[in-house]
Structure formats: structure tokens, C-alpha cells
Amino acid sequence: MPRKKAETAVIDRTGYDEHMRDIVVSEVLTENYMPYAMSVIKSRALPEIDGFKPAHRKLLYTMYQMKLFDKKTKCANIVGQTMQYNPHGDSSIYETLVRLTEDNESLLTPLISSKGNFGKHYSRDMAYAAYRYTEAGFTKIAAELFEGINKNAVDMADNFDATKKEPVLLPTSFPNILAMPTLGIAVGMASNIASFNLKELCEATIEYIKDPKTDILDIMPGPDFSTGGDILFDRDEMDKIYRTGKGSIVVRSKYTVDKKNRRIEIREIPYSTTTEAIIENVISLCKSKRIMDIDDIRDDTDKNGLLITIEYKRSADPDEIMNKLYSLTPLQDTFSCNFTMLINNNPVVLGVYGILDEWIKFRTECIKRELTYDLEIFRKKLHLMEGLQKILLNIDKAIKIIRGTKLDKDVIPNLMKGFDIDKTQAEYITEIRLRNINEEWILDRTKEIEKIKEDIKKNETIISSDKALKKQIIKKLKEIANKEDYIKPRKTTINTEVKVEKVTVIEEVKNYDVKIIISEHGYVKKVPTSTYKEDTEYKLKDDDRILKIIDAQNIGEVLTFTDKGVVYKTKISDIEVCKAGEFGTFIRSAAEIPDDEKTVFITATGDFSGNMIVVFENGKVAKFPLNVYETKQNRKKLINAFYTNVKPVAFYHVLEDVNIKMKSDGGKLLIFNSEMINLKNSKTTQGTQVMKLPKETKILKSRIIEELDKKSSKIVVKSIPASGFSRKK
CATH class of the missing domain: 3.90.199.10 (Topoisomerase II, domain 5)
Incomplete structure (x- = not known):
């Protein structure tokens, strides 16, 4: 079947006048925006x-x-x-x-x-x-x-x-591109070049010129910033920056502690931040109670330089405070390297090695042009001196020609004919004062000719030799590296001991009593105990209901058990406070539980007190302390959380021993007290046999009996295992 031709859109030109025309937007952007973008890139940023x-x-x-x-x-x-x-x-x-x-x-x-x-x-x-x-x-x-x-x-x-x-x-005459920090934002690209210590830079460049295989990290271990600080040195990352021009450098502030006055004094900060940003961040942390050991922070910067003063509480550890601030504020910051620059009017990203290659080419050309300029001066001067030399060999003849010339305008032509010199040489000779025509002056001029010839030969040799040109670069770099007026000690120290990944911080969480309301569908509502009212009706989804209300603390955790034998831990502090008209937090989403795992039990705890009781369908019951799920590393997922070779029927988190009723599919019932179950330290314990079950019989369900009445007292067992009691029709 033949394909239909695409229909051409009909444009309504009502209201158009003769000066209007249809244009393509992409063409307008190309014609107008691209020149602007290239202008910003090449001529500004x-x-x-x-x-x-x-x-x-x-x-x-x-x-x-x-x-x-x-x-x-x-x-x-x-x-x-x-x-x-x-x-x-x-x-x-x-x-x-x-x-x-x-x-x-x-x-x-x-x-x-x-x-x-x-x-x-x-x-x-x-x-x-x-x-x-x-x-x-x-x-x-x-x-x-x-x-x-x-x-x-x-x-x-x-x-x-x-x-x-x-x-x-x-x-x-030195690689200023690496001595000067540069930040530039162009259209579609940006540049952020770090500064390096001038002495180290010159010495590294010298060694690199001598041997391009030199590892300049051994000479120039990293950037040096005007604000000082401490670089947390990662050799692999630094090597990447040196070779590609991209990477991150972690810089942290330096501080001293005045224990007598309980003060932390910060005098060096990362180059990429400001004192105001640091102070604002610290104040925000103090207001939110994430850090509670700071009494005051202020900017004491004066003529003597930068100074941020932090006053801390008597019981606080200043080093621990700084460790937290490094993680939570710009007192430790990252300098993102992006060494984008223009080479021959084209934007490129180069590492330190690539930049040095380009600078050496550039500097070589500068020296060559400078020597060529001098060479032309020497040659012109030699040309004049060679003409003068001809005159000096027969000065009497020159005087005779000048005295014998009637017209002033004929002096130069007559000298040109008499000594076979050109006009430039003749004009130079006529400008010589009479008093200079003495033996000493003549000898000096003769020596000068030889000196000029040597200079010409020297310049020609250097210009024609790439090796000689590089020696000129090295000579100048050595001069700069050894001038006291130029060189300053390194300000930013290199710290090879502290690694970024080892900087860990436990954030302080405001603690208060809460009620954790758990629904059958797995929604968790956090309500501060101070605002909780028993008669409040909380919003629930259709066919959902509240299973239990647990007393906990904001620093506690919600534990979610799944049928795969896994426990997922969610910090209560990470759960939003719930209002009566809200569904609450869907715990599966908060805990990031995979879809192929089914939730079988949810509980909450503030201090991991109490015991876990698990009833299995084979009639066994396991009891172990809840604190087996407590971890120091804040792990969010715990595998092998309970015994999984037998299907669990019920889970209970109890603070004291309780009466539990069990029912089998064979019609047997019994009630036992959990005190009869031995407490095990292993969460994967198989449990203790409570109900004896015939083959192919299993426990159907179980529940806690809050109070024993006359009827239920008849099925309480005094010892285990027990066969249970038959249910009367």
C-alpha cells in the first residue's frame, strides 16, 4: 500500500503585512545565539x-x-x-x-x-x-x-x-596559568583552575622540560591556595587531575584550641568558601539541635587576618566538634577542578602535564621571536659598523672627500662612491663627531664589531636549536625560583594521613517521646507523646486498620520483618511527624524493601529493650533479646534475622513475659507463658517445642492473651511440650 504524503501545515497569515516573513527558529538561533556564545567563550570567560x-x-x-x-x-x-x-x-x-x-x-x-x-x-x-x-x-x-x-x-x-x-x-616567563586561580563561566562550558606554589611550579616545570616522563607529583604534590587549609591527599585522584584536568580536591580548615578559654580558633579555610557561609551553616546546625556543644560563634577577622572563633561547652570535645563540622559545613569543602582554557582560540580541557606542554611551546616561540628581534638589531648594527670599518681604514681619504665636496647633499653620494658603501652606512658615518676620530675610539669600534658577530652567531645557534631554547626557559625559571622577592612558603599543607572516607559523623538528633501507630497495611504514623490524644481518629485507607500503638523515642528505630528472613531498620527521626488527617509513612518505601519480599511483622523501639518471640508452624517457639538487631554501624538491612527453614506463624515484641495461645489445624488448643521458653542469644534459634503435633499437622494461628478468664484457664499448660486440649463442639 503506498505511503501517504505528509500534509503541509497551512499557516494563517491574517494580519501579516508586506514586511513580515516566515523564519525557522533553529536558523535564528544559529545566526544570533551562536555568535554570542562564541564571543563569550573566546573573548570573555x-x-x-x-x-x-x-x-x-x-x-x-x-x-x-x-x-x-x-x-x-x-x-x-x-x-x-x-x-x-x-x-x-x-x-x-x-x-x-x-x-x-x-x-x-x-x-x-x-x-x-x-x-x-x-x-x-x-x-x-x-x-x-x-x-x-x-x-x-x-x-x-x-x-x-x-x-x-x-x-x-x-x-x-x-x-x-x-x-x-x-x-x-x-x-x-613562568607558567602563570597554573600560578593564578581562575574561575570562568562561559556558554555551555566553565573553567575552574587551581593555583600552585610558584617555587614548586618552576621546579616541576624545569624537571618536566628535562625529562617529560618525570612524575611532577613528587615535586609539586598538589595545589596551593591563598587561604591555606589542609588538602586531604588522594594520590590517585591528584594524578587524575594532573593528567586530565578534571577531578576533586578535598580541602579542610585548620584550627587551634584554646582550652583555657574553651575556644576553637579557625585561621585557614577552604578557598572555595567564605567566613559568612561557614558561620551561617554552624548557626543553622545549632538552631536545629544537630550540634549542641557550641555556645557561640563569631567572625573575629581583623588586620591580622582571618579568624573565626567558636566557643564550646565545658563538657565538649573540641576535636569531636570540628570532626562534625567538617562533615556538615564548608569548613571542609571540595574544589572541583575543570582546567578548561583556550589554545589557539579553541576551548580545550588539559591536565597539568598538557598545560605545561602548551606553555613550553608558547614560551619557546616567545624566546625565539625575542632573539630574532635582537638578531635583526645586531645585523643592522653590524652593517653600519662594517661601513664604518672601511672608513676607519683610510680616514684621511674620507676627510678629503668631505672637504672636496661643494654641496652638502653630495657628501653622502661621494662617500658611497669612494668607499663602496650604501646610503645607510654613509649617513651613519656623517653623523660621527669629529672628536671621536681618535685611536681609542677606533680600537673600541673594531672590538665592537667582533662582539656583534659573536652575538649574531650565538642568537642564530639558539634560534636553530630547540634544546638551546629550552635551556633559556630553564635558566629563567631557575632565576624566578630563587628570588626571595617572588617566592613564598606553601600555605596549603598536604595531609596524607587523613582519608576522606574515614571522616564519619554521628548527627545529633533531638530526642523526645513518641507514639508509633502501625496499621495493617504497613503505614506508620509518628506522633509526639505530648500532642497524642487517645480519642483522635487517624486517617486510614479503605479496609486498613490500626494494629498497635507503641511507646518509643525519636532516637529509636522501626524494625520491619519480611518473609525472606530479613529485618529492615528505619530511623524514627527520619519519619515525618504525622497529623491526624494524613496516612503516615509507608514503611516499605521508607525502608526500601524489594517487591518480592512480603512484610510479616513491624515493631518499633527506642532502646532495643524487651524480647522477640517467634511462633513456628511446627509447634516450636523461639525467644531471643531484641538487642540482637542493634548495630553500631547504622546498618539498614540485616539478613538471617530469624530461623527461616520453618514457616513462622506469629511474631511478638514483648517487654515482659506474656500468655500466648496456640491453635493447630488438628483442633488442639493450649495457652502457655513465655517464661517457660529459654532465652537464646541467637536470633536464628529453632526454638523450643511447645505443642506436640502429629505428622502433617501444623499450627494455624497464635495470639497473646491479655487476661485469663475461667474458660481460658482450663487450657493453660504447666509444662512443655504439651499435646494441647481438644476443642469442644
């Missing part, structure tokens, strides 16, 4: 191999042109000058400047020396002063960002209005 985003680079180049290496100027002046390269507004430029300063403490290796209030990276609410009040200039290491920039080391491009030139990249 992601750093390049020099470690800078365009906003950073434009600001620093402006300061370079202002020659702020040994002086400071008002930040308002810097911001105004930078707008010649960055027209995005003064506030964004100033924010960029603030982050690069020493006083803000964002960078491990600050590039801008500052004077005034620049806020703090670790404080969300500590605002920086307006740029009319603050001053800034370069730190000493900033000079290393521009080495060779005036020797064509990098390409220059037009600024936004083509009135000035600015560098496409800065020729950084």
Missing part, C-alpha cells in the same frame, strides 16, 4: 595560555604602559586609562583590578601592589572601597609578565576602535 582573560590582560597592559613598576597611582586613573582598551565599564574593570591585588588575597602570587581597602576574597560581605580612595601599582614579580613584549615576543592587535595596539597574549 576563559583564560588563555598566559593565564589571563582579556579583561586581565587589558588592565595589566595599561599599567605596563603607565610604568607602574616602582610607584602607585590612584585606581581611578588606572581604570580610566584601561577603558581605552576595555569599553565594558569602570565597575567591571575595577573588580578585575581588586582581585589581582595583594590586599584582596585572591591570588597566591599577587600581581598588583595595593594601598587602601580592597576587601577580602574569603569574605562575601567585606566590600572594597571606591577606586577614588585606593591606589595600586605592580608587584615585583609582575615584571616577569612582560619580558620581551617590546621585542616582538607576542603578536599585537588593534583595540576595539583601532586607535591603539594591545598584546594578544602576555609573554609570561
Whole structure:
């Protein structure tokens, strides 16, 4: 049968005018949104191999042109000058400047020396002063960002209005991309690059250049953050970050304890959090009673640096408090590495090894261009000196030519003819002062020619040798690594002893008496004893009914037994308080019980007191303490919870011995007291024979007898096992 042709939708064009046209949405997105996305990725959000985003680079180049290496100027002046390269507004430029300063403490290796209030990276609410009040200039290491920039080391491009030139990249003489922490959010991608200690970084780069197989983790064991802290070192994870650029680093705060004043003093925190976030989290925990050993917490940060003070109760253990806070607050936080950057205008994710490879290529090219620039200068100078040398060999002839020339304009052509030199050489010679034509000056110029030839040969040799170029990189890195003005001790320590998975916390739960109401269909209602009323009618589903009401505590647990011999444990504190008009918590869902297991019994306990009694269909009864289900590891599932080779008929959780009635399918009845059953310590005990049963006879049902009346007293047995009593017709 032939397939029907798809019907073309008819578009109602009522109200259209001649200027309107139909367009495809996907085409509009491609034409308009994609250029915007690529602009954000390439021109705003992601750093390049020099470690800078365009906003950073434009600001620093402006300061370079202002020659702020040994002086400071008002930040308002810097911001105004930078707008010649960055027209995005003064506030964004100033924010960029603030982050690069020493006083803000964002960078491990600050590039801008500052004077005034620049806020703090670790404080969300500590605002920086307006740029009319603050001053800034370069730190000493900033000079290393521009080495060779005036020797064509990098390409220059037009600024936004083509009135000035600015560098496409800065020729950084060390891997600044790994020395400067960078966070960038682009369209569809993001970047989060950690900072590394400058000395370790330079030494690791040197060794990597010498031997690409070097394990730089042995030299540079991990990032180093300006806020300090303690890295919980995982070598496998760190190696993954170094090779792929993705992974997580767990950083925890450092603290000291003032036992005399019962204070915990925190002076170093993870780079990814703030003092306000930490304090707010701790206050929230205290209000919810999850932590009850803290009296006060405050921010005592001052001119001496960051300080969070926690005052604890007399009976509390400060180390235990911090262990809990590490798990529940940003005092222990994760730095998620995502080393995304631009290489040749394309976004890529690189590990530390990959970044060093790209930086070495970049730096090699910078040095080659710088040496090529010098080489051209040397060659031009040699050309002039060779012309001068010809003159100096017969200076009298030169004087005679000059004196014999009638017109000034003919001096240069006559010298060119007389000594076989070109115009450039002749012009240089005519500019020499007469007093310089002495023996000493002539000898110095002759020596200079030899020196220039040596320099040319040296530069040509280095340019043509990749090995020699890398030696130049190593030489500079060694200089940086040994300069006291540049190098600072590692702030973030590497902790190889504490593992993240070993940090365990038992959360404090508010305890109070509760009533646990259990329905036949397995719904559990938690009602605080203080609000419980016996005459309250609780909402139930059709054909459901309340089986029992148990007194328990909020720190207790609900135990759900299944026909597979498994007990599932649910914390009562995890069960929501139930109102009269609610069904409550479906315990199978809360305990995550599989569909192929059938619920056979539910109970609740606050302290695991009392005993479990299990009646089996073979006439045996098992009795064992409920505390066999108590575990220190907070396990939620316990297998082999009772004997399963014989089908259980009934389960009872009793706090004291009770009378239990049993009935067999052969019509026999008896009542026995559970005191007659020996208490076993094993939950899988087969039990004690209570009723003797003929072959192919089994117990049908069982129940607890609250009070013995005259009739039921007649079937009470004095000893076990017993045959039971026949039921009268």
C-alpha cells in the first residue's frame, strides 16, 4: 500500500503585512545565539595560555604602559586609562583590578601592589572601597609578565576602535596559568583552575622540560591556595587531575584550641568558601539541635587576618566538634577542578602535564621571536659598523672627500662612491663627531664589531636549536625560583594521613517521646507523646486498620520483618511527624524493601529493650533479646534475622513475659507463658517445642492473651511440650 504524503501545515497569515516573513527558529538561533556564545567563550570567560582573560590582560597592559613598576597611582586613573582598551565599564574593570591585588588575597602570587581597602576574597560581605580612595601599582614579580613584549615576543592587535595596539597574549616567563586561580563561566562550558606554589611550579616545570616522563607529583604534590587549609591527599585522584584536568580536591580548615578559654580558633579555610557561609551553616546546625556543644560563634577577622572563633561547652570535645563540622559545613569543602582554557582560540580541557606542554611551546616561540628581534638589531648594527670599518681604514681619504665636496647633499653620494658603501652606512658615518676620530675610539669600534658577530652567531645557534631554547626557559625559571622577592612558603599543607572516607559523623538528633501507630497495611504514623490524644481518629485507607500503638523515642528505630528472613531498620527521626488527617509513612518505601519480599511483622523501639518471640508452624517457639538487631554501624538491612527453614506463624515484641495461645489445624488448643521458653542469644534459634503435633499437622494461628478468664484457664499448660486440649463442639 503506498505511503501517504505528509500534509503541509497551512499557516494563517491574517494580519501579516508586506514586511513580515516566515523564519525557522533553529536558523535564528544559529545566526544570533551562536555568535554570542562564541564571543563569550573566546573573548570573555576563559583564560588563555598566559593565564589571563582579556579583561586581565587589558588592565595589566595599561599599567605596563603607565610604568607602574616602582610607584602607585590612584585606581581611578588606572581604570580610566584601561577603558581605552576595555569599553565594558569602570565597575567591571575595577573588580578585575581588586582581585589581582595583594590586599584582596585572591591570588597566591599577587600581581598588583595595593594601598587602601580592597576587601577580602574569603569574605562575601567585606566590600572594597571606591577606586577614588585606593591606589595600586605592580608587584615585583609582575615584571616577569612582560619580558620581551617590546621585542616582538607576542603578536599585537588593534583595540576595539583601532586607535591603539594591545598584546594578544602576555609573554609570561613562568607558567602563570597554573600560578593564578581562575574561575570562568562561559556558554555551555566553565573553567575552574587551581593555583600552585610558584617555587614548586618552576621546579616541576624545569624537571618536566628535562625529562617529560618525570612524575611532577613528587615535586609539586598538589595545589596551593591563598587561604591555606589542609588538602586531604588522594594520590590517585591528584594524578587524575594532573593528567586530565578534571577531578576533586578535598580541602579542610585548620584550627587551634584554646582550652583555657574553651575556644576553637579557625585561621585557614577552604578557598572555595567564605567566613559568612561557614558561620551561617554552624548557626543553622545549632538552631536545629544537630550540634549542641557550641555556645557561640563569631567572625573575629581583623588586620591580622582571618579568624573565626567558636566557643564550646565545658563538657565538649573540641576535636569531636570540628570532626562534625567538617562533615556538615564548608569548613571542609571540595574544589572541583575543570582546567578548561583556550589554545589557539579553541576551548580545550588539559591536565597539568598538557598545560605545561602548551606553555613550553608558547614560551619557546616567545624566546625565539625575542632573539630574532635582537638578531635583526645586531645585523643592522653590524652593517653600519662594517661601513664604518672601511672608513676607519683610510680616514684621511674620507676627510678629503668631505672637504672636496661643494654641496652638502653630495657628501653622502661621494662617500658611497669612494668607499663602496650604501646610503645607510654613509649617513651613519656623517653623523660621527669629529672628536671621536681618535685611536681609542677606533680600537673600541673594531672590538665592537667582533662582539656583534659573536652575538649574531650565538642568537642564530639558539634560534636553530630547540634544546638551546629550552635551556633559556630553564635558566629563567631557575632565576624566578630563587628570588626571595617572588617566592613564598606553601600555605596549603598536604595531609596524607587523613582519608576522606574515614571522616564519619554521628548527627545529633533531638530526642523526645513518641507514639508509633502501625496499621495493617504497613503505614506508620509518628506522633509526639505530648500532642497524642487517645480519642483522635487517624486517617486510614479503605479496609486498613490500626494494629498497635507503641511507646518509643525519636532516637529509636522501626524494625520491619519480611518473609525472606530479613529485618529492615528505619530511623524514627527520619519519619515525618504525622497529623491526624494524613496516612503516615509507608514503611516499605521508607525502608526500601524489594517487591518480592512480603512484610510479616513491624515493631518499633527506642532502646532495643524487651524480647522477640517467634511462633513456628511446627509447634516450636523461639525467644531471643531484641538487642540482637542493634548495630553500631547504622546498618539498614540485616539478613538471617530469624530461623527461616520453618514457616513462622506469629511474631511478638514483648517487654515482659506474656500468655500466648496456640491453635493447630488438628483442633488442639493450649495457652502457655513465655517464661517457660529459654532465652537464646541467637536470633536464628529453632526454638523450643511447645505443642506436640502429629505428622502433617501444623499450627494455624497464635495470639497473646491479655487476661485469663475461667474458660481460658482450663487450657493453660504447666509444662512443655504439651499435646494441647481438644476443642469442644
